Amino acid sequence: xxxLFGNFSNLEIGHVVMWIIGGILIYLAIKKEMEPSLLLPMGxxxxxxxxxxxxxxxxxxxxxxxxxxxxxxxxxxxILFIGIGAMIDFTPLLSNPKLMIFGAAAQFGIFxxxxxxxxxxxxxxxxxxxxxxxxxxxxxxxxxxxxxxxxYLGAIMVVAYSYMALVPIIQPPVIRLxxxxxxxxxxxAYAAKPVSKMTLILFPVAITIIAGLFAPExxxxxxxxxxxxxxxxxxxxxxLSETAQKVLANLIxxxxxxxxxxxxxxxxxxxxxxxxxxxxxxFAFIFDTVGGVMIAKLYNLFTKNKINPMIGACGISAFPMxxxxxxxxxxxxxNQNFLLMHAIGVNVSGQIASxxxxxxxxxxxxxxx
Amino acid sequence: MAARLALFLEVLPKIGFGWLGIFIVTLIIIGLLWLxxxxxxKKK
Numbered sequence: 260x261x262x263l264f265g266n267f268s269n270l271e272i273g274h275v276v277m278w279i280i281g282g283i284l285i286y287l288a289i290k291k292e293m294e295p296s297l298l299l300p301m302g303x304x305x306x307x308x309x310x311x312x313x314x315x316x317x318x319x320x321x322x323x324x325x326x327x328x329x330x331x332x333x334x335x336x337x338i339l340f341i342g343i344g345a346m347i348d349f350t351p352l353l354s355n356p357k358l359m360i361f362g363a364a365a366q367f368g369i370f371x372x373x374x375x376x377x378x379x380x381x382x383x384x385x386x387x388x389x390x391x392x393x394x395x396x397x398x399x400x401x402x403x404x405x406x407x408x409x410x411y412l413g414a415i416m417v418v419a420y421s422y423m424a425l426v427p428i429i430q431p432p433v434i435r436l437x438x439x440x441x442x443x444x445x446x447x448a449y450a451a452k453p454v455s456k457m458t459l460i461l462f463p464v465a466i467t468i469i470a471g472l473f474a475p476e477x478x479x480x481x482x483x484x485x486x487x488x489x490x491x492x493x494x495x496x497x498x499l500s501e502t503a504q505k506v507l508a509n510l511i512x513x514x515x516x517x518x519x520x521x522x523x524x525x526x527x528x529x530x531x532x533x534x535x536x537x538x539x540x541x542f543a544f545i546f547d548t549v550g551g552v553m554i555a556k557l558y559n560l561f562t563k564n565k566i567n568p569m570i571g572a573c574g575i576s577a578f579p580m581x582x583x584x585x586x587x588x589x590x591x592x593x594n595q596n597f598l599l600m601h602a603i604g605v606n607v608s609g610q611i612a613s614x615x616x617x618x619x620x621x622x623x624x625x626x627x628x
Numbered sequence: 629m630a631a632r633l634a635l636f637l638e639v640l641p642k643i644g645f646g647w648l649g650i651f652i653v654t655l656i657i658i659g660l661l662w663l664x665x666x667x668x669x670k671k672k
Contacts, residue, residue: 356661363654370647377636455668458661465660473653611657612650619649623642 269311273525280523281305284421293424296509297397297516301417304520315521322521325514333405335515336398337483342508343398343610344487345500347578349462351604354452358570358601360554362608365574366616367550368393372543373620379535383627385409387620389536392419393543394613395426395577401519402480403617407628413522414533418540420519426577427584429544434572434588437552442559443592445567449600459492470615476625477618484614548572551605566601573602576609 284302288295307315308322315322329335352358369390376386388409391400400419404412422429435443463485470481491500522528555571569588573581582602589598 353661356658359654359658360651363650366650367647370643373646374636374640374643377639378632380632383635383639455665457668458664461664462661465664466657469653469656469660473649608654612654615653616646616650619646619653623646623649624639 266311271311271525273529274309274311276529277309277523277525278306280528281309281520287424294420296512297420297519298424300513300516301420301520301523304517305523307517308521308523309525316524322518325518326521329511329514330401330405330518333402333479335511335518336401337479339398339508339511339515340480340483341487341490342503342505342511344463344484344489345491345503346508347488347491347607347610349459349488349492349607350454351600352607353454353458353462355601355604358604359608359612360558361551361571361605362574362576362610362612364554364571365547365551365576365605365609366393366612368543368545368547368575369613369616369620371546371550372539375542376539379539383624385411387624387627388412388415389539390543391415391617391620392422392536392540393547394617395419395423395544395547395575395581396610396613396617397423397515399480399613399617401515403621406476406621407624411532411536413519413524413528414536415540416519417523417528418537422540422544423577423580426544426575426580429541430548430572430575430581430584431588433545433548434552434569434585437549438556438568440592442556442568443588444596445565446593446596447567447570447598447601449597451600456492456494460489463488463492466611470611470618474615474618474622476621477615480614480617481611484610544575547575551575551609567596567598570598570602570605573605574609574612576606576613578606578610579603581609582606 281302284298287293288299314320372393373386373390376389384407388404388407391403397420401416404415467482467485471478487503490496490503551571551574552568555568559565569585573585575581585602586599589596
């Protein structure tokens, strides 16, 4: 009988706290439908990981094996990028390429947070890994944090995905603070400009080459994303494109969520630094939004055809949630103000810019690895 | 605190260059897209 209850003596308060955190993630996934495909596996994985003497996270445990096979070598995020690339339609961006400026602008939070994290006492590799939470792009966060060998990989992954799910709560008040009602009411006509198939095909190839030349560390990230997109637009690999968008992306997402949770061990996760990382991650999201909106306002100072500065906030990359929020906010201000296509264009440019930002950070701070 | 500030000042130029770098890459991509569209329009 004593053997049956033997493991109970290994139970610590930290384990129970992590079960509660896991339960909250599962609740948010099911009840609030916040990134359910990730938060649910992560929540369940957090419970799996924090059972005393859990066999899932021993040296040869299933989650450890999955971590070594898919995250320690950056394979899962990269494969997921093929699926994401296959899902993205770059046409709204290609019909109005200048929107890309706002994708670049909205990476401001990453660089702002990097400096802030250093001032808070993190070393450069950890600060850079924390800052990349502002990419609002889970795979990029994992890739960068892993490449830098950050000590906070688990917390960074959890915070990155949680804030991506919280974009509808974080962005609207920040956008309202940065804009006037009159600015939010600016209408933007949308005339769909045809984009040639040649442009659609050459775009992913050109982006890969350009990004690779400037930030060689980003080649794997950009390359896999653009390869997925090339499959989509080439027109001769429809079944592969469909598989990448659905089966491949879903399969990796299941493993990614569970495996990420293997890093949520109570002893390392329940630390003051985790709270600090949550705060810094929030700063990154807020200042990404501020950067995008402010550059859009600056752009309006020099042009006759004003743009609605709210679309600058979509450069945050959380695709397509950010674009939907801005469209909804536009409609709240004026029920004939349809910003969706412009917002989508900025949103996909944010996806590209966040990957380039990840690559640039890896290149610029390589010496601190 | 002094050590943190020194490290911050050491990486500050890289931080600035990083954000600027994204704009540079973006402008090159925009220019390339413009050329690409011109070329394909001429072909039509």
